[in-house]
Amino acid sequence: MTYTLLQHQEEGVGFLTGNAAGLLAFEQGLGKTLVAIDAFRRLLDGGTADRLLVVCPNSLKRNWLAELRKFAPFLSVDIAEGPPKKRREIFRESKARVVVTSYETARAETTSLIALCQRQRTILVLDESHAAKNWRSQTSAAMRTVAPHANRRWLLSGTPVTNTATDLHTQVNILEPGKSPLGSEEAFRAQLEFDPHAKFAQATFDRLILRRTKEQCLDLPEKSYVDVRVELPDWQRRAYNQMRDEMIAEIRDLSGQEYRAYAATALSKLTRLIQLASNPALIFPDLDKQPAKFETLDGLIGDILSVPGRKVILWSNYIRTIESLLVRIPGAVAIYGATPNTERQEIARRFQEDADTRVLIANPAAAGTGFTFTAASFTIYESLSWRYDHYAQSQDRNHRIGQTEPVTYMRLLAADTIEEAVVIALERKSALARGLLGDEGADASVAQLSQAEMCELLANNRLPEREVADHTTMVLS
Template identity: 65%
Template sequence: MNLQLMQHQEEGVAFLTRERAGLLAFEQGLGKTLVAIDAFRRLFLAGTVDRMLVICPNSLKRNWVAEIEKFAPNLTVEIAEGSPRLRRRAFAASPAKVIVTSYETARVEVTAILGLLATHKTVLTLDESHAAKNWRSLTSAAMRHFAPHVKYRWLLSGTPVTNSPTDLFTQVEIIAPGSRALGSIESFVQRIEDDPEAKFARPVFDQVLLRRTKEQCLDLPEKSFSDIVVELPAWQRKLYDEMREQMVSTVRNMSGEQYQAFASTALVQLMRLSQLASNPALLMPETGETPAKFDILDGLVSDILSVPARKIIIWSTYVRNVEALSARYSQHGAVSIYGGVEATERQEVAARFQNDPKTRILIANAAAAGTGFTLTAASFTIYESMSWRYDHYAQSQDRNHRIGQTLPVSYLRLIAADTIDEAVAKALERKAGMARSLLSDADAPKALSRLSPQEMCDLISKNQLPETYLKELAADG
């Protein structure tokens, strides 16, 4: 099969094959998977390598298989999964030229993977490589353990920086193991305290990273963003304010030791406020009232779908909301993708949304559907709720603003007035700015656990992100 690659994709193939190790930081929708497949195909035909091991999020394993079968049908592919015996047999004896596995499997099958790397000329490909960004995680340790055993180390990520510059530090260590190109992790963290944008590291980043944006490579339609401020009705406001006041009172009456324990679970505590702002039934199933955001959604859905052929993606953080909204909009042929949908069925759901004119709404959770799907049938995207995860937010946007989109894309965020929604939105915007800076175009924030009691009270009661938090966004590892 003769592939006709776009110019930026040819540049990507040249980068991976020439440099042998690097981070392909193409924005979502520019074809990173295709580039890696074709780069391996060319090396394989030249006899330079004989295997490619792809390590990716569990939800993307079958997407890789489908892409290889589509773009390189002469390459055999197998997924290493299932029982330990089946996984190890795949790594040790599979005749497939491409072996795909998950980060979870790679963490527990280090010995088997090292055996594969020792017996074959292997390309190590880490898809969504920011999954290995946390220096202290078992995933990161395993990837850094594999790296010295292969000559070709390809990292792929549209969002290589999701929290702080240390996200890139860890990935550079995988690309160039043992080089200490950026010094030690401790010295790097110390330096970015004075240089949050890590300008001192830019020469290294520029050497090992190839960044391309959709604006540079594609003539895509414009995208626009609008925030819709949602006023909570009296019953929902009362529930929210009561919980907020209770949290503030609790924090103010804590001892130092008690507050430390509370702060370590701050994200969970704040999620309860987010749930009340979204749909109180998530916490109080007996609640019979319709939450404000659902009322607003009803109007938006009615208006948007009044024009024939239009389709909508609705993103929600909460599984029960995905299920409730799917039932609510069943008359529009609503389908859903979330953790409860088997991985083998998700591509079928996406294909139905893309191709069936009667399926006009997709309701999804970004954790399950934020990567690996093309959803260009929709030109409208609504965020019913958002998490603190910048990677989920950025990747979800790119499901429908990518190659194949012919219409301007509108993104609507529902922000409940005077709630934690406002702080989440500000945090995501801050992270987006940091990402663009670091890449010449940035986990749920650990910085929250470092807020003082007063700063925590201000966040809960006033939805204010303190300067301490904003600094931690730029410096936290």
């Protein structure tokens, strides 16, 4: 097909083709995949590159295949997956111009990736490159090992900073292996103590990172947010209050040393409260009662679909809830962890194009990246997690290029529960994210709460104000 790049996409192509290494930090929905494909095409046509090696989350392999068929059908593509013998054979013998594989495979087949890079002039692309941000992770180690053998290194991520400034330190080292332009990780962390916004590293970031936001590049319809507070029925309220009160009593009885150990696992304990507020069957599988949110969803979805042509995305974090809602909502389709990767693109296409497919139920971890759902102008969050990156990326599935209608986001919140604190945390991070890159989750901040603050959070659903300052962020110009 023929296509015309938008101005920011042309800038992105120029940035990638003009540099041996770069991080394309376009916000979700601005076309990072298309930019990388077009940049490779131009280098291939110019005789300065032979092969594109794409490493991406497992859920995005088929998305890359679909985008390549759409924008560059003349490029041959192999997906390296399956049993070890099969994928090693692909790495060893593939003649395809593009080889796509997952981070999981890359970790296991580092030697094969190195050999592939050494055979031809290869461009290494790390899609959702924040997956390699943790210096001590196997993924990061594998990518740092492969990177020196590629002729060019392109990283793609709309949220390259998902925890702290050190996330960029790791990715910069992948971009420029052996050069350590930001010094050692220890030295970098030490400098952040005095300059938490990493201004000392700004020149390096400006050279290696191209950041663009939707506000800068697109004239998209407005977004609006509606919080729907759901009153819990007596049985669900009693169960929630009992678990909450038991947690508070347990925390108050801990010694200082015992609490420090407890705080390190606090997020999983708080998640159980969130599950109880959302769908108690997640904790009590034999429960035969209807959670309050299900009745509320019946009314909301009925109202939305009463207008012909409307479609809605329903996000949930929990497999059992998704499967219950699939039974409850006639004609709904779903993309979540149990959906085979080979079927996800077809489900997304059906939701986009089939007028009779009007409800998509999805999990942000499975469908929050790599998909376009602009057929929907309504989005409902049945449940929320502390993960800001999942929240932001899921919103961008339908507020992106191709959306012509104002988009409404509805968040179902169980009244007087921990979910109110989750929303406060997400709103703080969202405010920071305008011009900044926000925090991944509550792991660090929750673990830093004192015993009194943890009890206050549980009892009154309030985070301390100092929680805002606990997140290190930086400006990407």
